[in-house]
Amino acid sequence: MFNTRAKTYQADNPKWTAVDDFAFSQSHPASRANAQILKDILSTSTAKGLPSYALSPAQGKFIALHCRVAGVTHVLEVGTLGGYSAIWMASENPKLQVTTIEYNLEHVKVAKENIKNAGLEDRIEVLEGSGVDVLTQVREQVFAGARPLFGFVFIDADKVNNWRYFQLAREMVKPNSVICVDNVVRDGQVVDFADLDPSVKGSRQVIRRAGKEPGVDSVVLQTVGEKGYDGWLWAVVS
Template identity: 65%
Template sequence: MTTRNYWTSTIHKHDPRWTAVDAYTFPHSHPASRPNTKALENTLTASKAAGLSNYSLSPAQGKFLALHCRASGVTHALEVGTLGGYSAIWVASENPQLRLTTVEYNRKHVEVARKNIELAGLSDRIEVIHGAGIDVLAHLRNEVKVGTRPMFGFVFIDADKVNNWKYFMLAKDMVKPNSVICVDNVVREGQLADLRDTDPYVMASRQVVENAGKEPGVDSVVIQTVGEKSYDGWLWAVVS
């Protein structure tokens, strides 16, 4: 009997069925006739034309976050890592009552995102803040503390991975009870569980998973995802 080495096998490589299922299901769950479809498509096109990396969420993932905010009645959300504004536009366009604050370090990304958000007609509800995530979040936390900025009901962290836990802890101080903090890209195509892997992004993902499990007032779970963005996953944490 041959023992299969998981880490050298192709078990975690992209399966075309993942993309096929997204391609089949999404047009049914979100027909092209929906009001935000064109804005979302234009955002991806403009981001690609501007040379931004293809790191945006899949349409299904973007809508999932947007539906969570709707179901939870979120009125103020925070995003760390704007890129071209795709996920921000998803969340805001599906929730007319919601205001989103999104933080981005890269100036070019900020410029592209602001233009995309303006073209989507959402500049009045999406605030793009340019700056280093830790510095900006510390400032936002102070604003929340003194009451000049409302507490957030949802946080999505999708930025430089090595600072994920710092972002998480800063966000934890700014959310309402029973709010969700979601950290993207923690599974790393399964490398999260290969303790021999010392890649900084993988180690940072382990830090988030392990620390969230020990952090008082936090209840978390890691959800593995497959689809057109291949194999990854996010940490989903509720802060009491």
Template identity: 60%
Template structure:
């Protein structure tokens, strides 16, 4: 489909309310408050908000979907790029007692908040927060993996500075086992992905990872569009061959 004359609509208030209402109805049924990790997850959100962190973490539904994916695959070693307040990290580890997660965060304040939230969740022994620039940290992790000092990863979630989407993806692929899924968040960006007059660096980063992953013989990939309480967006999912 040509996008030359396509008009990119503003997402209407009614539609946003419907998406949010569906999440608000469905999530308490699929994950009732009686679950053991509820207090830790609620604390992570509240403490992150109180500390002034932006409200850009994965939605509960998205985070649980990733946690269930790790369960289906019996993942023991996972990688996350972009810790924020540790919300998605807590989901992954609390739903998978066998899982050890390395999560990378550039902002020292975010990393400090995440460590406290992870400690509250009782997951310090299974979630390693590494502070530093993502490209530098992943380069070091790659050296350690290739040298046999770390286990290869079997799940990766990338949700950090969008300009480096491809750099993170590329290095994660080199550190992963066959059949490992790699998820890159926020690539649709409300449909702006295909508004080619928009040259925002974050959108360019989304296009780069989609286009390069599609040509990469190491992986097979697909973009899935999503709606929900976090509005309209989508993820790139890839699986190593």
């Protein structure tokens, strides 16, 4: 995954994490088939030196459940990191295929190891390279009929290119599909208009442009939890 946080934000509220821990232990107990492998993925990724930018378990399950409810069979992801979110979606949806893009070669290696350990090599494809370049190639393949249209897109990469990723992804989705862009609230800095940090500006840009884009209906949801205070943009493409 490309994402970096240039700023050090305020300490997280311990109650947010406590609620996440309690609620998730009830909704996804250790007896679930994918529970241990998902824990192992986070442990392996940390041991291999990957940054702790993966979704929280609750967020991972949320997008996986969305794919189930929406009947999604093909997902496009920008920003693989250690493969945690891709494995969540695939492991919860046995008919789901995930195509995920990652710029950092070391992250690609760890993600492929995690995906292999999860037994999902046949359903998660990791493409290495620049997000814009690889998305352009994937779009050409979709247009040529070599790949199917996608039913869900998850963008969790470098924030500077948020809008460009959104534009490219929009051309490859089925009608009424969702494009989700993560980390757009950035501890509320998105409304500090004096903050010119590139990641904040990129988040602000995708919110503004998605709101004005014809054929797109979007909403930003603020979130708190073990990942702190942030939020994501959900956009339905008609």
